[in-house]
Amino acid sequence: MAETTAAPTVTAGSLLRQVPPAVLVGVGSGLTLIGISVLAGWLQGLVWDDLPPKLGVDPDAAWWTILLLTCTGALAGLVVWKAPGHAGPDPATVELVSPPLPLRALPGLAAALILTLAGGVSLGPENPIIALNVGLAVVLGMRLLPKTQAVFWIGLALAGTIGAMFGTPVGAALLLSETSPGDARIPLWNRMFAPLVAAGAGAATMLALSDLDLALPVPAYGGFHPGDLAIAAVIAVAASVVGMVGVYAFPPLHAVFHRITHPVVLLTLGGALLGVLGVLGGRDSMFKGLDEMKDVSAHIGDYSAGHLALLAGVKLVALLVAASVGFRGGRIFPALFIGVMLGWLVVAVFPDVAPAVAITAACVGILVAVTRNGWLALFMALTVVPDADLLPILVLAALPAWLIVVGRPQMIVEGPATPRA
Structure with missing residues (x-):
């Protein structure tokens, strides 16, 4: 032996x-x-x-x-x-x-x-x-x-x-x-x-x-209801599908942009495209998204379902463009913003759904797809809506979302380095 x-x-x-x-x-x-x-x-x-x-x-x-x-x-x-x-x-x-x-x-x-x-x-x-x-x-x-x-x-x-x-x-x-x-x-x-x-x-x-505070101004969760398990699972799965759309779009978009071989030209073009997206989505759709998602949540009554869908969609495209052209930055906070917007969108369409459940489940789903890390997804969701009563719901909601992403490509490109003309 x-x-x-x-x-x-x-x-x-x-x-x-x-x-x-x-x-x-x-x-x-x-x-x-x-x-x-x-x-x-x-x-x-x-x-x-x-x-x-x-x-x-x-x-x-x-x-x-x-x-x-x-x-x-x-x-x-x-x-x-x-x-x-x-x-x-x-x-x-x-x-x-x-x-x-x-x-x-x-x-x-x-x-x-x-x-x-x-x-x-x-x-x-x-x-x-x-x-x-x-x-x-x-x-x-x-x-x-x-x-x-x-x-x-x-x-x-x-x-x-x-x-x-x-x-x-x-x-x-x-x-x-x-x-x-x-x-x-x-x-x-x-x-x-x-x-x-x-x-x-x-x-x-x-x-x-610093005055770091990631929590959103969200109505307190009213306590566990068995129906919240199914609702959270459906929301998390839907959000993970949205995330996987971005995951699958990422490599071909990166390849298209990187036909441009000079970094100044590439990033200038990327910046211009992000400017157009910023005009389309407004200031709320720009930057890393932390302050913006808190501002939207604080004034959620001013946002229609269509506006929330626009913010989520523009942010996803902006994230893909920014990451594809080579801006130095991470994808977790923008993905978290998208999750929050999707959660509020669910509440706008289905007002009986508890905002805390909708937002955290959507964050879990999108982050599972983008980061491929279940613990990080759960932690981030509970950071923006810090309520321990949500933990068992989110853990169970994360499981079907994980089935959507398991074995599928991650949001990373096996490709050329940044052009260095």
């Missing part, structure tokens, strides 16, 4: 020695996210709110929206073209967590992300900010503790960033329970100890230094 290798011994002392680097990485990940967000928010306010009155321009004029997004595309294209490392790989071709980037590529990636967030592009910060924090953690961590493996620092940076992004270590715990970095012979909680410290430090940093 083959002799099995004993699992490495893990002691309380060895775990405690991981706490200082985990705290440093978690706090650093939170500070990076805060810094990028503050700078992008300042630039967004300057360009979209302060500049038009000074120029005597109507900020809602169609030509102004198209011009700003076209300029955003041109500037992002220049960064991708000329910055060292070309602002990282084409985001359409990489997972949420990709191999660490070299240090020289990180400034360009940060600049491209700031342009995406400030310019009105329908992408979120998640992929680039994770790549930034992973790259920094690996480079600095390996210099500080050269005997540690890169996977240790990758796990800390991923957990710290997720914890900071959502203001809680729970999301990182759920995500890490699937990826479970490290030696599989070591019990899961021993492997997750340091990443959870990093996630907690990142979340604490974000909560201490």
